[in-house]
Amino acid sequence: MNVTVLLAWRNLWRHPxxxxxTLGAMVFSNxxxxxMISLQFGMYRLMIENTLLTFTxxxxxxxxxxxxxxxxxxxxxxxxxxxxxxxxxxxxxxxSPRAMAFVLASSKDRTYGIQVLGVDPxxxxxxxxxPGLVEDGRYLQASDTAEVFIGRVLARNLRINVGDELxxxxxxxxxxxxxxxxxxxxxxxxxVTDLDRSIAEIPLTFFQDTFFMRGAGHQIVITTPDLSxxxxxxxxxxxxxxxxxxxxxxxxxxxxxxxxxAIQADISSAFFMYGVLVVLVAFSVLNTQLMSVLERxxxxxxxxxxxxxxxxLGRLVMLETAMMGTIGLFAGAxxxxxxxxxxxxxxxxxxxxxxxxANFNLPSRFYPQVTVLAMFLGPLVVFLFTVLSALYPAxxxxxxxxxxxxxxx
Amino acid sequence: xxxxxxxxxCKTYRQGDQDIKALDHVSLEINAGSxxxxxxxxxxxxxxxxxxxxxxxxxxxxxVWIAGRRIDHLxxxxxxxxxxxxxxxxxxxxxxxxxxxxxxxxxxxxxxxGLSAAERxxxxxxxLDEVGLSGLENRRPxxxxxxQQQRVAVARAIVSHPALVLADEPTANLDSRSSDELLRVFxxxxxxxxxxxVIATHDQRVMGYARRVIKMLDGxxxxxxxxxAD
Numbered sequence: 001m002n003v004t005v006l007l008a009w010r011n012l013w014r015h016p017x018x019x020x021x022t023l024g025a026m027v028f029s030n031x032x033x034x035x036m037i038s039l040q041f042g043m044y045r046l047m048i049e050n051t052l053l054t055f056t057x058x059x060x061x062x063x064x065x066x067x068x069x070x071x072x073x074x075x076x077x078x079x080x081x082x083x084x085x086x087x088x089x090x091x092x093x094x095x096s097p098r099a100m101a102f103v104l105a106s107s108k109d110r111t112y113g114i115q116v117l118g119v120d121p122x123x124x125x126x127x128x129x130x131p132g133l134v135e136d137g138r139y140l141q142a143s144d145t146a147e148v149f150i151g152r153v154l155a156r157n158l159r160i161n162v163g164d165e166l167x168x169x170x171x172x173x174x175x176x177x178x179x180x181x182x183x184x185x186x187x188x189x190x191x192v193t194d195l196d197r198s199i200a201e202i203p204l205t206f207f208q209d210t211f212f213m214r215g216a217g218h219q220i221v222i223t224t225p226d227l228s229x230x231x232x233x234x235x236x237x238x239x240x241x242x243x244x245x246x247x248x249x250x251x252x253x254x255x256x257x258x259x260x261x262a263i264q265a266d267i268s269s270a271f272f273m274y275g276v277l278v279v280l281v282a283f284s285v286l287n288t289q290l291m292s293v294l295e296r297x298x299x300x301x302x303x304x305x306x307x308x309x310x311x312x313l314g315r316l317v318m319l320e321t322a323m324m325g326t327i328g329l330f331a332g333a334x335x336x337x338x339x340x341x342x343x344x345x346x347x348x349x350x351x352x353x354x355x356x357x358a359n360f361n362l363p364s365r366f367y368p369q370v371t372v373l374a375m376f377l378g379p380l381v382v383f384l385f386t387v388l389s390a391l392y393p394a395x396x397x398x399x400x401x402x403x404x405x406x407x408x409x
Numbered sequence: 410x411x412x413x414x415x416x417x418x419c420k421t422y423r424q425g426d427q428d429i430k431a432l433d434h435v436s437l438e439i440n441a442g443s444x445x446x447x448x449x450x451x452x453x454x455x456x457x458x459x460x461x462x463x464x465x466x467x468x469x470x471x472x473v474w475i476a477g478r479r480i481d482h483l484x485x486x487x488x489x490x491x492x493x494x495x496x497x498x499x500x501x502x503x504x505x506x507x508x509x510x511x512x513x514x515x516x517x518x519x520x521x522x523g524l525s526a527a528e529r530x531x532x533x534x535x536x537l538d539e540v541g542l543s544g545l546e547n548r549r550p551x552x553x554x555x556x557q558q559q560r561v562a563v564a565r566a567i568v569s570h571p572a573l574v575l576a577d578e579p580t581a582n583l584d585s586r587s588s589d590e591l592l593r594v595f596x597x598x599x600x601x602x603x604x605x606x607v608i609a610t611h612d613q614r615v616m617g618y619a620r621r622v623i624k625m626l627d628g629x630x631x632x633x634x635x636x637x638a639d
Contacts, residue, residue, distance in 0.1 A: 003513055003520045010508035302504040305465055306518055306565070307493025309486055403466045406500075 004312075008319040011292070022288045023328055026382060029281045030332020031339055033274060033378025038340040038368035039348060040270055044263050046366065048227060048252070050129075054190065056255050057096075057127050057221035058230045061086070061237060064246045066218060067254065072101060072173045072211065076247060079217030080204070083120070086220060089240045090233065094224075096123035099207045099217040101178070103170035105200060107158035114154060116168055116200045118207025118217065127221045130188055130201070137162035137186030144203050147185035151196030155187045162187060166200075172212035180210040274378065278385050286389040289321055293393040300397060301405025314394035321390035325383040332379045340370045411477070412573055412605040413439040413462055418471035420457055420628075431457035432468060433628035439621075441476075441572065442603040444596065446616045449625035455609035456577055458625070462607065463496055463575045464488035476572055493522060497566030497604075499576035503558040505550040511537060511561045512546040515568050522569060536564045540594050556587030560594065567598055574598075576608040580615055592618045 012019055052058055060067075061082070063074040076082060079097040087095045099118035104111050121140035125131040131139040131149070140149050148166055160166060164184050172178040182202055190196055208215060224233045230251050237249045253260050293300075300313055347365035354364040368374075420432040431454045439445055447455040460466035461473055464480050465488075473481040480491060492498070505514045515533040524532070537546055540560040550558050559579060566574055576595075580588035596618055599606050608615055616622050624632035 003509070003517045006513065007506065007509060007517065014508060299504070299506065302500065303506070303517075304489065305463070305492065305498050305500075307489050307491070307496070308518070308521055309489040311486075312521060403460055406504075 004316060005319065008316055008323060011296075011316075012320050012323055014292075018288055018291070019324065022284055023324060023331070025281055025284045026325070026328030026386065027332045027335060029277050030328060030379040030382055031336040032277065033382065034333060034336025034375050035340050035343070035368065036270070036274070037378050038336075038370060038374040039343070039366060040266070041371065041374050042344075042369040043366050044266075045227070045369070046363075047263065048259065051256060051259050052252050053127075053223060054129050054192070054195070056252060057094075057223045058227065059222050059224075059234055059237065059249055059251045060255060061220040061222070061241065061247055061249055062218065064248045067250055070100065070218070072171060075173065075213070075216035075218060076220060077216050077245060079215065079220060080120070082241075083123070083220050086222070086237065086240060090222075090236055092222070092224070092233075093123070094126045095220060095222050096120050096127045097204060097217045098124075098219045098221055099204060099211065099213055100219065101170045101207070101211055103168045103178075105154070105158065106167045106169065107160045107164065110158045112154065112157055112197075114198050114200055116148075116170070116202060116207070118204040118211075118213075119201045120204050124201070127223045130190060130195070130199070133188040133190050135187050135189045137184065139186055139188075140201060140203055141185075142203075144185065145206050146180065146182045147202065148182040149186045149188060149201040150184060151199050152187055152189040153193055153197035154200065155184070157197065160184055168200075168202075168210070170211070172210075173214070173216065174212050176212065178211045180206070182206075274381075278382055281382055282385040282389040285321065285324070285386045286392065288324075289317060289390045289393040290396075292320070293317060293396060297400070297405050297408040300400055301402045301408065304400065304402040304405065310397045310400060313397045317394040317397070318387065318390055322387055325386035328386065329376075329379040329383045332382070333375045336379070337370055337375050340368050340374070343368050344370055410441045411438055412441040412443065412475070413437070413607070414472075414474040415458070415462065416472040416474075418458070418461055418468045418473065420454075420461065420466070420468045430454075430628040432461065432471075435471070435625075435628070435630055437623065437630065439605060439607060441605055442599070443621060444599045444606045444619050445608070445621040445623065446619035447607065447609045447623050447625060448611055448616055449609075450611060453625045454628040455625055457628070459575050459577055459607065459609045462573075463498060464491055493518070494569070495571050495573060497569070497571040497574040499559070499562050499566050499574065499579045501578035501581045503550070503555070503562045503582070505558055505561055505565075507550050510547045510549055511542060511553070511557075511564075514550075514561055515565045518565060519568060532568055533564075536568045537561075539598075540564045541590070554587070556583050556590060559583060559587070559591055563591065563594060563598075567602070567604065570602055571604065573605045573607065576606065576610075578610055578612075579608060580610065580612050585614070588612070588614060 061076060063076060066074040083095050083097040087093060097120055101116050103114060103116050105114045121142050135152055140147055162184050166182050166184060168180045168182060170178050224230055234249050234251050241247045344367050347367050349365045415435055415437040418432045418435040422429045422431055435458060447458060449455040461468050467481055472479055512533050516529045519529045540563055542560055580591060592615060595606055598604055622634045623630055
């Protein structure tokens, strides 16, 4: 065996207690990092999927500018035909057209401003979770005409129930008055108050007739089998869209900038905390290796007298640290993986989490996901900082004078 | 052939308010294959001279030549290379690496020299046998006596057959029997490999083995005696 490697390994265990303590700090922080990063990644994925699958979808086709200023006139022409074409070309069934208007919704004695959506009852359940959240009655059917599906809070505010009538009053695509009387077919409850208070869905064809859309709509909502396929699908959709109709494909980052910002803000604060943890571990290693170098000053003087260069000794110190870091990395990743695996089956929750989760339509228990990236990202950063922290003790050997070093006790 | 040449070496240390002349215009020539003792009382300058010859400490002025090469102005890395390949050191306090076995201590320097594993094993076995440590190859320093440790240190110093071995008070921590055994090893190696030995000591017994004794006092050479070794 290489004597330098052997020497580095045995040097590591000259003071087993000190090495174990440093390793313990390293492993503990790695376990914490693996678990927290897994939890965080799992949570973000859930947040993204839940938020997008509730309503927005992974991507949408819209008229250019519609996303910033939702005017009735900015339309996707012949939206059903285009949706069918997209389904065929993408070989993806999760494509659904929508139209949208802001209206006054009146019951017998109450009126509220809401957003009414014209949806394709056949395809909407494939891109949105709202149709599956029926509390009373049923969701819209292809044969429906003047039926509406509303949120629980809106139903309560308007004091209506399944079978009751609701009057919708708004502006058509051409600016004329648009009005319709619809019957409540079903009531949903998502748990997100904003949605439950302000959304009503009616069949797209009925919407087009009521709001004089002439076959047009405002959004084609598309979901992909996996979040990672979004960019690829955006490019595919772009290539299918007619070039002269001013249509754009927007991914969820553009459609839900708040979601991305919330995640980014959370990542920033979390990574600051992780940074503090990593720096603390790095200082612990620095302390250990500096002590280790200082107490071996005499020995280093001797081997320098024998002709071993400071560079070789520096590499020895780096090798010792890298060995310790490697143990910390794999032990931390393994134990962190085990802890995460346990929570991935049993879930994780803490006081106050329910309220926070409800804001994003999330469950009150999170299930972290064990991935190779989450298992090794944190421990690799700790390893890197561990090795970096040994640079000072290693470089310090360059200033060591053999005679002075040999005089050291 | 000249192994070591020192020309007008001066070295002054500052100790408190006082300047101490450790080397005071020392000039010296040592032939290859010599077995020489530097003798001086404590503070006489023998260790300083040994360090200057070994390139461990630079003189304030003067020149040091080893095997025809001037070394007093070499860079640290060049001096390390010189010591690694041409000079062996033996110290008073053995100074073995405590976590390595006798064999590994001997092999460590050879590995840095770039020798293959097989060659290292062959040479370390031979040299440990030569210094009388057969069977103790796998013991760590703490499991050996002072004399045995010093013989490992000697094996480490001479395993690469350096032209010059510098020993600083090598018998100071040994009993008389161990000292004699060690010195006999020195003499044997000197005869067998024609290695130049320069030993700093104030031990009369060591001087008895030397063929040349240089006496120093207050940093100056005061006597240079050729003699028949015991």
